[in-house]
Amino acid sequence: MTALLYRVRNLVKDYGTGELRTQVLKSVNLDIGEGEFIAMSGPSGSGKSTLLTILGTLLSPTSGELEMLGQNLLSLDETGLSKFRSAHIGFVFQFHHLLPDFSAEENVAFPAAAMSRFGSKPIRERAAALLDRVGLAHRRTFRPSELSGGQKQRVAIARSLMNQPELILADEPTGNLDRASASQVLDLMREINRTERTTFVISTHDAHVASYCDRTITVVDGAVS
Amino acid sequence: MPFVAVVAWRYVTSNWTQSALLIAGVAIGVIVFVFMTALIAGLATFLTKQTTGNIAHVSLEPLERTSRALPGADGATQLVARVAAIEKRAQILDWPVYLRIAEAAPGVVGVSPQINSSAFLIKGQAVATVAVNGVVPDRLNAITDIGGNILQGEANLDLNGLLIGVKLASTLGLGVGQPVTMRSDRGGERSLTVRGIFKSGIGSLDERVAFVNIQAARRLADLPQGVTQIEIKLADVNTASAVAQTLARATGLKATSWIERNAQLFVALHSQAQTGMLIQIFSLITIVIGVSSALLLTTYRRRAEIAIMRSMGVTKRFIVTAFLMQGLFIGALGSLAGAALGYWLCVFLATVASRPDGSGFPIAPEQGGYLAVILLTIAGSVLAAVLPARAAAGIDPVAVLNQ
Numbered sequence: 001m002t003a004l005l006y007r008v009r010n011l012v013k014d015y016g017t018g019e020l021r022t023q024v025l026k027s028v029n030l031d032i033g034e035g036e037f038i039a040m041s042g043p044s045g046s047g048k049s050t051l052l053t054i055l056g057t058l059l060s061p062t063s064g065e066l067e068m069l070g071q072n073l074l075s076l077d078e079t080g081l082s083k084f085r086s087a088h089i090g091f092v093f094q095f096h097h098l099l100p101d102f103s104a105e106e107n108v109a110f111p112a113a114a115m116s117r118f119g120s121k122p123i124r125e126r127a128a129a130l131l132d133r134v135g136l137a138h139r140r141t142f143r144p145s146e147l148s149g150g151q152k153q154r155v156a157i158a159r160s161l162m163n164q165p166e167l168i169l170a171d172e173p174t175g176n177l178d179r180a181s182a183s184q185v186l187d188l189m190r191e192i193n194r195t196e197r198t199t200f201v202i203s204t205h206d207a208h209v210a211s212y213c214d215r216t217i218t219v220v221d222g223a224v225s
Numbered sequence: 226m227p228f229v230a231v232v233a234w235r236y237v238t239s240n241w242t243q244s245a246l247l248i249a250g251v252a253i254g255v256i257v258f259v260f261m262t263a264l265i266a267g268l269a270t271f272l273t274k275q276t277t278g279n280i281a282h283v284s285l286e287p288l289e290r291t292s293r294a295l296p297g298a299d300g301a302t303q304l305v306a307r308v309a310a311i312e313k314r315a316q317i318l319d320w321p322v323y324l325r326i327a328e329a330a331p332g333v334v335g336v337s338p339q340i341n342s343s344a345f346l347i348k349g350q351a352v353a354t355v356a357v358n359g360v361v362p363d364r365l366n367a368i369t370d371i372g373g374n375i376l377q378g379e380a381n382l383d384l385n386g387l388l389i390g391v392k393l394a395s396t397l398g399l400g401v402g403q404p405v406t407m408r409s410d411r412g413g414e415r416s417l418t419v420r421g422i423f424k425s426g427i428g429s430l431d432e433r434v435a436f437v438n439i440q441a442a443r444r445l446a447d448l449p450q451g452v453t454q455i456e457i458k459l460a461d462v463n464t465a466s467a468v469a470q471t472l473a474r475a476t477g478l479k480a481t482s483w484i485e486r487n488a489q490l491f492v493a494l495h496s497q498a499q500t501g502m503l504i505q506i507f508s509l510i511t512i513v514i515g516v517s518s519a520l521l522l523t524t525y526r527r528r529a530e531i532a533i534m535r536s537m538g539v540t541k542r543f544i545v546t547a548f549l550m551q552g553l554f555i556g557a558l559g560s561l562a563g564a565a566l567g568y569w570l571c572v573f574l575a576t577v578a579s580r581p582d583g584s585g586f587p588i589a590p591e592q593g594g595y596l597a598v599i600l601l602t603i604a605g606s607v608l609a610a611v612l613p614a615r616a617a618a619g620i621d622p623v624a625v626l627n628q
Binding site: 053056058059078079082083084085086087089091093097098099100101102110111113114115116159163 | 228229231235236239529530532533534535536537538539540541542543622623626
């Protein structure tokens with residue numbers, strides 16, 4: 001049994017108030033171990049994206065307990081959450097969301113640079129090493145508009161690794177890619193998971209993605225099975 | 226450079242067309258500010274110079290005599306009437322002494338003792354009322370440059386010499402060398418000869434002032450010893466009040482500065498400065514509104530980027546700072562460009578419109594208020610960025626990322 005990374009208990013998320021109140025997540029309980037590679041599947045509107053956003057501390061739950069690395073996340077204020085997120089959680093989105101005015105290397109360096117200085121040598125070196133790791137050393141100075149869809153997603157993965165987070169949350173990371181690029185991206189994430197013991201939670205509709213994973217969490221109608 | 230500054234600068238430079246337009250807008254506001262400041266300063270200097278160029282900056286006159294009332298035996302109020310007609314003539318008797326005192330005062334460049342009175346100038350059937358300025362011939366140009374403005378004849382003030390303005394000459398039909406009779410308000414009469422006709426450009430001087438030798442004026446005004454006033458010209462007109470105070474204490478005479486005599490000029494200059502300030506304030510407000518609305522649009526355009534930054538753990542403080550710095554960069558670039566162009570415009574106008582006699586477009590390029598406008602514009606632009614910065618920091622990353 002691996003050590004516990006994330007513990008979720010009785011997690012409830014409501015949207016709206018009064019008669020319009022809708023319960024999107026209904027008492028979710030979840031344990032995520034260190035180094036796991038998890039697929040999160042479920043139909044559209046099941047609450048997967050909401051769960052992923054709450055796990056990523058971008059959204060606060062209506063009630064419940066969230067604990068990561070022994071830290072009670074609901075006790076942190078906005079700045080505390082920002083800092084926690086920056087240090088321990090990385091995101092990869094379906095639409096890469098790279099910053100268009102910055103080069104590939106600057107995009108990768110951004111999460112660390114925003115906390116210190118971009119010009120510092122260790123940050124630049126790590127960003128360059130991560131680009132090399134995702135096979136894009138030769139695209140260092142390219143802007144996102146000059147990269148292909150698969151390349152952009154690989155830059156986004158490199159960026160999510162910049163601050164060496166324990167957990168990476170990926171929301172449909174291959175949803176926008178062709179099969180070959182999707183496999184490349186998944187191979188890369190799996191390799192990082194194996195070599196660095198980084199935990200991945202990948203939200204997906206795709207059975208092909210689930211086949212890469214250790215286990216699959218299914219979210220149906222706001223509940224996890 | 227801090228990373229937040231790198232981000233702000235990248236945002237300013239990433240869309241040069243938009244930034245250039247915004248910076249140009251700021252620069253135009255700054256040009257208006259600089260132009261108005263330089264124009265108002267130039268006008269003030271010009272009007273002051275025009276006003277003070279041909280007048281005495283300080284005048285020394287005898288103190289007005291006031292009758293003293295002796296207290297009544299039982300403290301009763303007494304009414305004392307001043308009857309000018311029976312008082313002694315107001316004159317400065319020991320004027321040579323005061324002349325030396327005035328000449329020794331710091332900043333004094335010219336002193337002219339004068340006997341001034343009113344008289345009629347009679348030529349045949351034509352009669353004109355004139356103000357007679359009896360001056361020492363050597364000191365004719367001490368206050369007003371009459372010698373330099375002679376149109377016909379010469380600036381010769383012998384005992385029978387008379388210098389009149391071009392308008393007065395035309396009214397009486399007088400030419401150089403012609404005799405004319407002067408009858409003073411004290412009954413004295415004297416035949417004078419027109420030696421020169423001048424054109425000073427000042428209406429009242431050209432129309433109704435006649436310059437005569439002080440000795441001639443003495444007889445006409447029936448003033449055997451004293452002078453009526455001592456007029457003083459200063460190197461720096463702004464020191465007039467101080468010099469007047471010093472001379473009043475030193476001589477015991479009544480000393481009046483040109484500033485007291487031209488109070489209406491200062492009212493006009495003050496109103497002019499206030500109008501200018503209004504225009505300056507509005508140009509600054511325009512800059513602030515322009516920068517604010519442009520940055521608000523940027524905030525909207527960059528919502529997705531701001532959301533992704535927030536998901537990376539970038540703090541709200543970082544985003545606020547990045548937007549404030551965009552305001553700073555735009556304000557700095559716009560104000561520097563505007564100040565430079567404004568200076569160039571003022572110099573251009575001053576050069577193009579200048580005439581050989583020194584008149585022309587009354588603008589003072591060196592007094593454009595450059596440091597003030599640069600600092601105010603930068604501060605205003607940063608202030609203008611506060612609203613967009615707050616809007617940017619308030620973006621909900623979840624709502625944007627889910628779109």
